[in-house]
Amino acid sequence: MRIGLTGGIAAGKSTVAAHLKERGAYLIDYDQLAREVVEPGGEGIRQIADGFGLEAVQSDGSLNRKWMADHVFSPEAAPDAKQRLDDIEHPLIYRRAQELERQIAKKSSSGPIIVHDVPLLAEVIDTIPFKFDHILTVEAPEEVRIQRMMETRGMSREQAEGRIRHQSSREQREAIADVVIDSTQPIEQMFEHLDMLFAQWQ
Numbered sequence: 001m002r003i004g005l006t007g008g009i010a011a012g013k014s015t016v017a018a019h020l021k022e023r024g025a026y027l028i029d030y031d032q033l034a035r036e037v038v039e040p041g042g043e044g045i046r047q048i049a050d051g052f053g054l055e056a057v058q059s060d061g062s063l064n065r066k067w068m069a070d071h072v073f074s075p076e077a078a079p080d081a082k083q084r085l086d087d088i089e090h091p092l093i094y095r096r097a098q099e100l101e102r103q104i105a106k107k108s109s110s111g112p113i114i115v116h117d118v119p120l121l122a123e124v125i126d127t128i129p130f131k132f133d134h135i136l137t138v139e140a141p142e143e144v145r146i147q148r149m150m151e152t153r154g155m156s157r158e159q160a161e162g163r164i165r166h167q168s169s170r171e172q173r174e175a176i177a178d179v180v181i182d183s184t185q186p187i188e189q190m191f192e193h194l195d196m197l198f199a200q201w202q
Helices: 013-023 030-036 043-052 065-072 081-107 142-152 157-165 170-176 187-201
Strands: 002-007 026-029 114-117 134-139 179-182
Touching: 002 013, 002 170, 013 026, 013 114, 013 134, 013 187, 026 030, 026 081, 030 081, 030 114, 043 065, 043 081, 065 081, 081 114, 134 170, 134 187, 142 157, 179 187
Parallel strands: 002 114, 002 134, 026 114, 134 179
Antiparallel strands: none
16 A cells, blocks of 8 residues: 655654654655765766756765755745756656665565655656555644744744745645644644554555
8 A cells, every 4th residue: 555645844744754654654755765866976966966057066976955955945046946956856766766665565475555755745746656545744834834944954934934935835735635634733642643544554
């Protein structure tokens, strides 16, 4: 069974993913895959250097994340910058996710529950090469998420608002989901809801 997991940035999706993994689901973390595909010396970093210029890569060959954030997510970024970055990264991420699914299928004796943790699932639902049995979105009010980003990630309000602006809206995420998880509820209550869902999937 394949589960799509998404949610607004800083809404609590990682907490939900970790709990499902504890229950026995296999987790494919697309944020982790996004980091892997731009590792020094890889195909992704070469394509980014070609597409954005050498300033996008630091002297040690790693991605210059601050420079990229300024040139992709800031209000001054070129209108097509995010799309150009997505066109480089997404095919590489999907290829890696397909490899991981094959590895899980080989080592799992029974039908595994595989959770694809995809922050941008609403944006890529028409192009991602997977069909999902269920889609969960984890949601919290925008102001709560902004405060979390400022407190836990050291972002300014402008940076936090920029990240939200470059994601799908709550309405777009809920439109593709069959389950909405409210992360502002007490965590015990949220986990009870997840446990009930997991039991149904099993």
